[in-house]
Every structure is written in C-alpha cells, then in structure tokens.
Amino acid sequence: MTAPDVPAIPVRLARRPVIGGLVVPWITARTPDGRYRFGNVDYHRQLEALRDRLCQTCGGPLDPARIVFAMRDSDLRAFISHEPGMHPVCAAYSASGCPMLAGRISHYRATPLAAQLADLGV
Numbered sequence: 001m002t003a004p005d006v007p008a009i010p011v012r013l014a015r016r017p018v019i020g021g022l023v024v025p026w027i028t029a030r031t032p033d034g035r036y037r038f039g040n041v042d043y044h045r046q047l048e049a050l051r052d053r054l055c056q057t058c059g060g061p062l063d064p065a066r067i068v069f070a071m072r073d074s075d076l077r078a079f080i081s082h083e084p085g086m087h088p089v090c091a092a093y094s095a096s097g098c099p100m101l102a103g104r105i106s107h108y109r110a111t112p113l114a115a116q117l118a119d120l121g122v
C-alpha cells in the first residue's frame, strides 16, 4: 500500500485543523469526544452554510459570482445540490485531497454511527 498524495494546503485553509496531512473541512462532523468524522456532515453547519452562503471547506463567506459545487450526476440532472458550495481554491484542494472526490475510495465507512459511538462508550 502506498501513502495517498497529500496536496499543499492553500493559505485560505491554513487555520483549519489538519489530520494525516489533510485539512479537516469546516462542515465535518465530530464525535461527542471531539474526534472528527471524515465523510460525515455536521447537520447544523450544513444548514448554516446553505442559509448564510458559507464555504463548506473553510467556513468563510462565498462570493456569489464564484461558487463551486461538488455534485452527483443525479444532482446535476435535477439542478439541486444538497451540499454547500465552496470557494474555487477550497474546491480544488478538496478535489485533490479528499479521498472520495479524488477517486481513491468509492465509499465512506460502512459502520453505522450508533456502532461507532458504542465503540467509544457513548
């Protein structure tokens, strides 16, 4: 097994937490003990980002003229995005750093949240 590529962190994301060389997106959910759950979205931050037009990666305000959406083919057909937008630089970083967007994995962890929390004794 080879180590995944770790892209350089853009200045815009320099203040975000980093795990394994990768920036933790602003919208990433956390467990009750504070650990990040990559691939899982914090519901309240998702709503905040959609309502206030914030970038899901850095949490900063978006420029309405330059928003990038990561969309599935089915979302494109319906012209709907269930995920908040991103700054172009944050989207470029996510596309190269996120194992799912970069195509290095095809699915997120299959363990249900309840089982993960039970493992933590929560």
Ligand SMILES: [Zn+2]
Residues within 6 Å of the ligand: 012, 055, 056, 057, 058, 059, 060, 086, 087, 090
């Ligand atoms: Zn951003």
